[in-house]
């Protein structure tokens with residue numbers, strides 16, 4: 001399989017962390033791909049021109065990180081990373097959706113800053129995206145406190161939702177360190193300290209911004 005990815009993409013990092021946790025890294029060739037490059041062949045593989053894209057051994061191009069993670073989870077014989085049925089399955093898919101939504105809002109802010117000329121930037125957009133991120137972080141803080149976002153010991157298997165939360169917090173450190181998401185969120189801070197020490201997180205750390 002090939003994974004078209006960018007080292008700073010938090011969505012690609014989800015797939016790479018899962019591959020690491022599931023022992024699948026030897027089966028995946030990483031291909032560095034800039035989704036913004038004009039004329040890139042990415043557009044013929046994924047019309048949305050986003051990374052990650054997983055190209056399976058039988059040639060299917062899977063374009064969205066939640067789907068890529070489900071596919072990778074289907075490839076190994078160990079206990080599944082996504083709960084297979086019942087309420088816990090939907091709780092975990094929902095956790096993944098919230099962390100992906102936090103990332104979508106953060107990337108939207110980042111694109112506004114990087115791609116839109118300053119005179120066309122609208123502060124209302126920044127504020128709205130920032131508020132989404134802040135409310136979602138508050139929910140994660142509450143979830144760590146009430147135990148619904150559990151601390152994952154080194155030997156434990158993190159779910160896909162939990163991996164997504166870890167990658168989302170890592171992205172905030174990379175791109176929005178000045179916002180200091182840890183302020184007022186002591187439980188989530190400790191949670192992330194433990195999670196980010198995992199070998200899968202260490203080996204997929206993005207380069208410094």
Ligand SMILES: N[C@@H](CCC(=O)N[C@@H](CS)C(=O)NCC(=O)O)C(=O)O
Nearest residue numbers: 009010011035050051052064065066
């Ligand atoms: N929903 C997608 C989002 C992927 C995404 O937006 N990736 C960014 C890089 S972090 C990208 O490729 N952006 C290029 C663009 O939007 O044109 C996923 O979960 O994989």
